[in-house]
Structure formats: structure tokens, C-alpha cells
Amino acid sequence: MSENRLRVDIWSDIACPWCYIGKRRFESALKLVDFAEDVEVHWHAYQLDPSLPEHYHGTEQEYLSTVKAMDPQQVAGMLAHVTEQAAAEGLAYDFDRVQPANSFSALRLLEFAKQRGAGDAMKESLLAAHFVQGANVGDHDTLVQLATEIGLDPQDAAAALADGSYTDEVNADIAQAQQLGISGVPFFVLQGKYGISGAQPAEAFAQALRTVHAEL
Structure with a gap:
């Protein structure tokens, strides 16, 4: 490990398939x-x-078709495409099982994990739970179980979710995204000055990393 650390800030939502x-x-x-x-x-x-209820009683396709007023055939094609793209990365998306839910509690849990050095593990767990396992990530008991599985204290996690902890931190992240003009995710900021929007190919990310690292 060298002294030339390259910082990468990533804005994303655990309910975002492209993230x-x-x-x-x-x-x-x-x-x-x-x-x-x-x-x-x-x-x-x-x-x-942000307008999603804690748990939407319907499938992802029904949510997008009904609540977002998107054409059902267009939705089906879109979900099929993203499932294919995910499969190419080794991710087995199952939109028939995905439970649409407000992600704010999950994002608070992510902040809870970040402050205990387990941010990446928690992010991975939340994404897998939502898109692969069909878990209800708007449910506090489910979130506590996910936190426990990566080694975090279940009582601390439950207390943080119950009392609204980390609401300010999540809102601050969202506000910063607005200040930066981020309107879609994932969004990557390299070394505080180079922005990359979307799920770019691995080589595109690698080239950007090489360019910025060379400047350090």
C-alpha cells in the first residue's frame, strides 16, 4: 500500500439494479x-x-407499470435486458421475487455498517437480498438479520433502525448528490473531481482509474 491513495466516492441506491x-x-x-x-x-x-411505501404489495413489474405508469411490455423488456446484463456479471436477478420497498431504512443501515468498517459487506448483502434473494429490505427484522449475517451486533442494528439513527447522514449524502448535479445512479467520483455516470464496462473504469492514479 502506497501513500498515494485514490479516493472513489460512489452514489447508489440498494434498490437500483444497475447499481x-x-x-x-x-x-x-x-x-x-x-x-x-x-x-x-x-x-x-x-x-x-423516496415516495415508495415501506413495502409495496406487488411485483416490480406491477410497480413500474402501475405506479410509474410505464407500458407493461416496455417494462418486461427492460427487466429482461437488465437481468441479462446482470447475468453477465454473475448476478442471478429474479424480478418475479423482488419486493419493491422504500430504501431509506436500508440506507440508514448501510451508514450504521459503514461507521463500523463493514460498509462494503453491508452494501453487497443489501443488493443481493433485494435483487437475488427476494427479501423485503423495507422490513426492519429482515435488515437486522442481514446485519447479523455480516457480523454486526443485532441489538445495536435494531436500535439504530428503531430510533431513526443515521437519518441526517443519509439526507446529507442525497443533498450532496443534488449539489453535484447527480440525477442518476450509480455515479462514481474519482479523487473528488472526475465523474463517471452509470454502470460502465470494467475496462472503462480501469482506464479512468489508471489516468487518475497517474496524476497522484
């Missing part, structure tokens, strides 16, 4: 560079749909 794909592609990019140990990743909260 999980982007996470995998970025991880693949790190395997393509010889300074991966010098890259510091910092996760930031973002909400695609």
Missing part, C-alpha cells in the same frame, strides 16, 4: 489495475424513489 451491476464491473476493474490496494471506496446514499 449492483456497476458494483461488479467496478470490482472487475480493480482486478485489471496493479494498484487496487491503493483505492479507497466510499459508499454514499441515493434514493431513486
